[in-house]
Amino acid sequence: MMNKWYNRLVVSYLPIFLVIAIVLILISFFALSDLARRTTLHSNDVFGRQVLRTVDNDLRAIDNAMLRQLFATDLVQRFAMASGKTTDPAPYELFVSLQNMKSSYPMIDSVYVMRKADGMFVSDTSFEHRDRVSDREFIDHALETQDRLIWSSAREYPSSSAEPSRTVVSLAKTFPFFDGGVIVVNVRVDDLRLLLKELVGPNMNIITFFDQGGARITGTAAESIDSLRLKSDYTGWEMTCGVKYISVVHTMSGITLLLAGLAALSVAGGILWIMIASRRNYAPIRKIMTKIDMPETSHMTSKRNQGDEFTAIEQTIERMRENTGKLDKLQEEHRVTGRRLAFLDLLEGRLRTDEKTESSLEMCGLSMQFEWMSAAVAEIDKQRHFADVYPERDRELLKYAFQTCLRELSAERGLSVWCEWLASGRLCLLAQASGEDPEALNERLTLLCHTLREWTLLNLPFTVTIGIGDSVDDLDKLPFSYEKALHRVSCKSSLGGNRVITEADLASRPQLDLFQSVQMIRPLAHSVRTGDSSLGSQQERLFRQLRCGVFSHDELISIMNYTLYSIHREVWEQSEALGRLWESEAQPILVSMLDWAETIDEMDRCLQGVLEDFALKSVQVREHRSLSATMNKIRAYIDQHYANPNMSLTHLAHVFGMNPSHLSRFFKEELSINFTDYLIDLRMNGAKRLLTETDGSIQDIAETVGYTTAIAFIRVFKRSVGMTPGMYRKAESTG
DSSP states (O other), X not given: OOOHHHHHHHHHHHHHHHHHHHHHHHHHHHHHHHHHHHHHHHXXXXXXXXXXHHHHHHHHHHHHHHHIIIXXXXXXXXXXXXXXXXXXXXXXXXXXXXXXXXXXXXXXXXXXXXXXXXXXXEESSOEEEGGGOTTHHHHHHHHHHOSOOOOOOOEEEOOSSSSOOEEEEEEEEEEOSTTOEEEEEEEEHHHHHHHHHHHHTXXXXXXXXXXXXXXXXXXXXXXXXXXXXXXXXXXXXXXXEEEXXXXXXXXXXXXXXXXXXXXXXXXXXXXXXXXXXXXXXXHHHHHHHHHHTSGGGGGGGTTGGGSOHHHHHHHHHHHHHHHHXXXXXXXXXXXXXXXXXXXXXXXXXXXXXXXXXXXXXXXXXXXXXOSEEEEEEEEESSHHHHHHHSOHHHHHHHHHHHHHHHHHHHHHTTOEEEEXXXXXXXXXXXXXXXXOOHHHHHHHHHHHHHHHHHHHHHHSSSOEEEEEEEEESSGGGHHHHHHHHHHHHHTHHHHOSSSEEOHHHHHTSOOXXXXXHHHTHHXXXXXXXXXXXXXXXXXXXXHHHHHHSOOOHHHHHHXXXXXXXXXXXXXXXXXXXXXXHIIIIIHHHHHHHHHHOOSHHHXXXXXHHHHHHHHHHHHHHHHHTOOOHHHHXXXXXXXXXXXXXXXXHHHHHHHHTOOHHHHHHHHHHHHSSOHHHHHHHHHHHHHHHHHHHOOOOHHHHHHHTTOSSHHHHHHHHHHHHXXXXXXXXXXXXXX
């Protein structure tokens, strides 16, 4: 089982937690760092002032000791007044005093007094003359200034012995006794460093002293942060006090390390908490995924590996929704199919058990207790056009509107109606009424159908033709009523569409024999073959005869099929070229017409157009065969003299100077018909014209068209037309 969503939960929460934790730690760190910095700066200031005060106090103590030598005791005064004799004790007493002073102040490197009068130099270590003193330059400078000198800058103190020179700071004071002199104290810089080291210890501070000129006296060049610069009011020196750059680890105390450890443990605990909480939140999803992965639902998650758990859940829910929709749709289809099958069983008399019949009727709001019931069939006109124009969804919607209107109208008129669409464009309904005679039921049903037809004409994009069956008083007789309704609605091919057809409509029309109409097809087919001018009148006579009767759609289709067959046979007998032209140009259109034509008028218009077009093209075919001028003359001669009783191949051969057998073959090749048939066609067409347009006797007509006896004429006419001249004249007069 995949845990993509669990991993996503963890990965989604952890970065947020870590970022917040790190931000809080950094804020705390910087806040503590800023507090520590400010504390350090304050401590550094306090510490620096304390160090400066300590150094000043130590140097001031040495300064006070010098003042005591000058003024508190008379040793310097007596040394200045001494005569210079070797027996004078003053220099020795001053020598001892200077040694005591040096021993009292360990920072003093050396101290000496020089008498200006004779250059006598007394130090803590020796007696010398000024000229032999190595530090005479500093002494001369002190005497020249005659001012109270402050502590000097760091300088190299030259030693008179073999010892190396030392770096010292000096304080010189002149005394105004007699000729005057100077007393000098030198303090080693190394002692100052030791003092600073004792003061600073392992502290993180850096102390550096600078003289009045900015030169460094003592201190280190180590880098420091936030250095504090202080100036001594006593010495005039400046001191910088700063904090060393040290690593973070060295600055961490035990408490700091403890806090850092607690922060790390808190972060780790937060991460663990997030993982536990994510797992608990993921538990319902895990249960759902476990059910999804069960074998009985695995077919719904065949593509689950393409996403995470929610994708799989979504896909499963979507498939469940689709399956539910399919099941609902299938259930509705089964229900509709069940109603339709029950309806068909009822119409076709297959419901035999009372229980099944009663349940089927109750399903549709009908009752077993009725006196009369009638069937009706409503059929959409021009169904092919309706199917071509509207998609299936729109067709179903329009049919639903029609069916709904039917139910509402029947409810308004108090009729119990069960209606179902049994075919793509045919709806059948059963109307039931109690306490009425069959005439009243038929009258109410007819009125309902007329209202429905008018509503459809005004509100829907199609029209309907409705056939009403006879009323029956028993369910076993219901199939007969249904058959009557089907037959009557199919008669719209003769009566026309957009109407309600009842028994009275069919009774008012004559019932013609189908064979009589079929007899008129052969002359029509023959006219198509020969291409004579009577083609239009032959078709008009055929369809005039068909319109006189009442034929169902199937009967008209049978007549049209026979017409096509007869024409196909005639044109192929005429010539192969005409046969191919018929099959490629005319026949496909007419075969298609059988599928969409619903009324006799549509069939008539389509057939007329096709035959007229074929007649024009057949003329072109015949002309394409390049009839010679002689054949045109022969044909014109025959057309003009066909009534000559002596008209024959021998007669034509004599007139045109040709061999009879050659003329017969030439005639057949050029006109695709032999001479005898051609002559008979001309004579028969002339005879039919005379039969319909004149009242002449059969004998007179026979002689007029080239027959010497009426018997021969009648025999040929019947073989050619299918009936005797008398019957033909009678048929034409009654048509």
